[in-house]
Amino acid sequence: MFKLFGxxxxxxxxxxxxxxLVAALCLAxxxxxxxxxxxxxxxxxxxxxxxxxxxxxxxxxxLLIIGGIQGNEPGGFLSADxxxxxxxxxxxxxxxxxxxxxxxLLNRRQINEDMNRxxxxxxxxxYEARIVAILKELISQSDCLINLHEGSGFFSERWxxxxxxxxxxxxxxxxxxxxxxxxxxxxxxxLGAMARQVVNQVNRHIKEPDYRFRFNxxxxxxxxxxxxxxxxxxxxxxxxxxxxxxxxxEASKSLPMELKVRHHNLAIxxxxxxxxxxxxxxxxxxxxxxxxxxxxxxxxxxxxxxxxGHALRINPGDVVRISHVEGxxxxxxxxxxxxxxxxxxxxxxxxxxxxxQVVVRKDYQRCGTVDIILNHLKSxxxxxxxxxxxxxxxxxxxxxxxxxxxxxxxxxxxxxxFELVDVTTNIEDSSEVVVNFKGFVGNRKNNTGEDRxxxxxxxxxxxxRYSLRGMGKEYxxxxxxxxxxxxxxxxxxxxxxxxxxxxxxxxxxxRCLFPGDSITISSxxxxxxxDVKTNVPTNAGVQAFLTWRGTKVRLFSDGAxxxxxxxxxxxxxxxxxxxxxxxxxxxxxxxxxxxxxxEGAPYGG
Numbered sequence: 001m002f003k004l005f006g007x008x009x010x011x012x013x014x015x016x017x018x019x020x021l022v023a024a025l026c027l028a029x030x031x032x033x034x035x036x037x038x039x040x041x042x043x044x045x046x047x048x049x050x051x052x053x054x055x056x057x058x059x060x061x062x063l064l065i066i067g068g069i070q071g072n073e074p075g076g077f078l079s080a081d082x083x084x085x086x087x088x089x090x091x092x093x094x095x096x097x098x099x100x101x102x103x104x105l106l107n108r109r110q111i112n113e114d115m116n117r118x119x120x121x122x123x124x125x126x127y128e129a130r131i132v133a134i135l136k137e138l139i140s141q142s143d144c145l146i147n148l149h150e151g152s153g154f155f156s157e158r159w160x161x162x163x164x165x166x167x168x169x170x171x172x173x174x175x176x177x178x179x180x181x182x183x184x185x186x187x188x189x190x191l192g193a194m195a196r197q198v199v200n201q202v203n204r205h206i207k208e209p210d211y212r213f214r215f216n217x218x219x220x221x222x223x224x225x226x227x228x229x230x231x232x233x234x235x236x237x238x239x240x241x242x243x244x245x246x247x248x249x250e251a252s253k254s255l256p257m258e259l260k261v262r263h264h265n266l267a268i269x270x271x272x273x274x275x276x277x278x279x280x281x282x283x284x285x286x287x288x289x290x291x292x293x294x295x296x297x298x299x300x301x302x303x304x305x306x307x308x309g310h311a312l313r314i315n316p317g318d319v320v321r322i323s324h325v326e327g328x329x330x331x332x333x334x335x336x337x338x339x340x341x342x343x344x345x346x347x348x349x350x351x352x353x354x355x356x357q358v359v360v361r362k363d364y365q366r367c368g369t370v371d372i373i374l375n376h377l378k379s380x381x382x383x384x385x386x387x388x389x390x391x392x393x394x395x396x397x398x399x400x401x402x403x404x405x406x407x408x409x410x411x412x413x414x415x416x417x418f419e420l421v422d423v424t425t426n427i428e429d430s431s432e433v434v435v436n437f438k439g440f441v442g443n444r445k446n447n448t449g450e451d452r453x454x455x456x457x458x459x460x461x462x463x464x465r466y467s468l469r470g471m472g473k474e475y476x477x478x479x480x481x482x483x484x485x486x487x488x489x490x491x492x493x494x495x496x497x498x499x500x501x502x503x504x505x506x507x508x509x510x511r512c513l514f515p516g517d518s519i520t521i522s523s524x525x526x527x528x529x530x531d532v533k534t535n536v537p538t539n540a541g542v543q544a545f546l547t548w549r550g551t552k553v554r555l556f557s558d559g560a561x562x563x564x565x566x567x568x569x570x571x572x573x574x575x576x577x578x579x580x581x582x583x584x585x586x587x588x589x590x591x592x593x594x595x596x597x598x599e600g601a602p603y604g605g
Contacts, residue, residue, distance in 0.1 A: 036052065036053060036054045038050065039051045041134060042130070042131075045127070045344070046127075046342050046343050047101055048346075049099070049134060050096070050097065051095070051138065052094070052095040052097070053092070053093070054084075054093040055088070056088035056278070058089065059091075060091030060278075061144065061276065062091065062093070062141065063091070063093055063094070063143065063145075063271060064094045064096075064142035064146070065093065065095045065096065065146055065148065065268060066080070066146070066147045066234065067099065068101070068103075068104050069234065070103065070114065071102070071107060071108050071111075071364075072103070072150075073150035073253075074104075074150075074260075074364075075150050075255075075263075075264055077332075078257075078286070079260075079264035080264075081097040081329075081331055083095045083097075083268065084330075086279055088277065089278035090277060091272070091276060091278065098331070100128070101334075102343070102344075104363050105343050105344060105361060105364055107363075111128070112126045113126065117232040119232055119233060119234050120232040120237070121232075139238045139242050140242050143244055144244055144247075144271065145235060145246040145247070146246075146248075146268065146271055147234050147235055148264050148268075149251075150170070150250065150251050150260060151169025151170040151172065151253065152168055152170060153169070155169055155170060155216050156168070156214070170251065170253060171211060172215070172250050173195045173247055173250070174247060174250060175192065175195050175215070175235070176191070176221070177217065177220065177239075178192040179191065180239055180240075185243065189239070192215060192217060194245060198274060199213045199215055201266075205266055211255065211259070211263075213263075249267045257286065258286055288367075289327060289332075290368070291333070291360040291362075292308060292326045292328075292368075293305045293392070294306055294322055295322065295324040295325075295326070296312060296322050297320065300319070300321070303321075305326075305392035305403070305424050308360075308368040308369065309369065311370065311373050312370060312371070313374075313375060314373075314375065315375050316353055316375070317351060317352070317353060319351050319352070320349075320352055321347070323347060325360055326403065327362065327367065333361070336358070336359045336360075337350055337356055337357075338359060340356060345358075355373055357371050358371075358372065392406065392423070392424045393405075393423055393424075393489050394423070394424070395421055396417075396419040397418055397419075398416055398417050399417070404489055406489075408489060410489060412491060412493045413493070413496050413537075414459050414495055414588060415536070415541050416458050416541075417455050418458055418491070420477065421452065421453070422452060423479055425479070425481075425486060425487075433479055434448070434450050435450060435451055435478075435479050436449040436451055436478050436479075437477050437491075438466050438467075438476045438478060439462045439464070439465075440462055440463070440475075442454040459587065460587070462475065462493075472493070473492060474493070476488055477489040496535060496536050496542075497534060498532070498583045499535075500513060500533050501529055501532050501593060502529070502531040502533070503527060505526065505527055506525055515590075515591030516592075516594075518595070518596055519593060520598050521595065528555075529555040529581070532544055532556055534583075540558060541558065541586055542556070542557075542583065542585050542590075543556060544556035544581055544583045546579070546582075546595065547581075548578050552582075580592040580595060
């Protein structure tokens with residue numbers, strides 16, 4: 001008998017179990033968590049290109065999403081941006097949120113040439129051609145392309161008004177033909193049927209009839225087409241050269257921004273559904289862009305983190321280099337040093353000889369400034385070098401780098417590995433300051449208070465009595481220079497929490513068990529722990545063991561299971577004595593599941 005819990009009338013527990021069983025059915029025992037990659041091209045130029053690949057937990061078709069190929073159509077690139085962080089259960093995504101970043105920065109359709117009219121050309125010397133070459137390669141790796149745009153007016157197959165007629169693009173899904181048979185493979189692509197299926201699915205979520213989508217067949221290769229220019233487009237190339245279905249998604253320029261992004265999201269989700277790509281739907285976030293600080297190195301020394309509205313004071317002839325913009329979005333920021341460089345001066349070394357200003361933009365929207373002042377000039381602006389201070393902390397959490405501002409709060413889970421890599425300060429030599437994690441001693445033979453460079457195991461290495469209020473939950477990192485305190489960081493450590501395990505016995509159904517539950521199996525069965533749900537990101541350091549009488553067999557470690565056959569020999573005669581699946585992180589026991597043996601009852605009864 002499979003015992004889920006001791007109180008059958010517990011509504012809360014039944015709700016948890018039903019939820020987890022549904023989630024567990026999506027897990028395959030031999031497949032790892034989704035993998036993602038990020039490739040960047042042309043770094044340090046105005047036309048940086050970023051490509052995000054998300055691989056599902058189960059194999060499937062690959063959908064290529066391109067946004068921002070024309071820079072004055074923000075609905076497309078803001079929508080595509082939401083999918084770069086998506087998790088995928090089945091299938092794959094390739095996301096290019098900002099294909100034409102240069103034109104986005106200037107809020108213009110094109111710079112040299114219309115990038116979406118470059119796909120028929122075999123070569124070219126401008127940056128548009130170089131990006132198109134990369135997009136062509138991505139198309140060849142995909143099973144379907146959708147290109148996100150904004151179109152004027154509203155498409156209609158018959159003339160209704162100047163803003164609603166066959167030559168308008170808005171609120172339509174465009175294909176180059178109704179059907180296409182690939183001469184190389186003989187496969188027939190029913191583009192019209194695919195587009196109409198998506199249109200019907202999208203329109204169920206659009207209440208206003210005038211805003212509903214329609215299928216727009218451009219008949220691109222027809223001599224009488226209304227749109228011969230589309231023969232040079234990405235969708236035409238994808239269909240006729242690569243043999244994959246390709247569509248343009250056109251939200252109307254007449255709609256409010258949030259509605260345009262929402263309609264693009266609906267179309268993307270519908271195409272993912274059509275291709276059996278199982279997504280986690282992104283959340284629309286159109287908050288006003290806000291820059292917090294820029295990271296600027298002077299003469300290749302340790303960089304400053306200069307807050308929005310502040311100033312950096314340097315000497316004439318110093319070389320500055322901006323490496324990072326921190327704000328309320330992950331992507332789309334640029335930094336322009338006025339009168340120097342170009343429209344985007346990120347990652348460029350620039351010698352400053354006159355006072356200037358750094359203007360930070362999110363896409364084309366201005367969202368922050370930093371003044372650069374020369375030492376021989378006076379200014380009433382608050383400068384970074386006014387008094388000694390700590391500006392930011394460079395850290396590693398479980399091997400991943402994180403940057404925190406002065407007086408920030410770091411949220412950790414007990415068992416996390418935390419390292420103070422360095423601090424950014426306006427004191428030229430950062431070795432003159434002491435970075436002390438209160439409650440940790442790095443060198444016990446010679447305790448100078450300097451704790452940079454040590455990997456701190458938060459489950460083992462901290463002294464509770466030195467924590468704030470002596471509770472072992474909050475600690476301070478204090479930065480000092482002589483007798484002066486320059487800054488601090490608060491480190492909060494939460495307890496790891498074990499919610500449930502997803503396991504499979506033999507090839508049976510996948511099941512969720514909660515702490516304190518039990519499972520009954522035979523000594524001939526094989527146990528496979530597919531997943532352990534905790535509050536620990538990526539389950540770093542989380543393990544599950546089958547234990548009995550001092551013996552431990554690992555079933556799960558750091559996000560991956562290890563199937564194990566029980567077998568009759570290790571069990572012995574007393575099969576109900578202390579067998580458990582124990583979940584722990586480091587030496588911290590998070591919870592356990594009891595394992596009972598019953599040779600007479602088949603598994604799953």
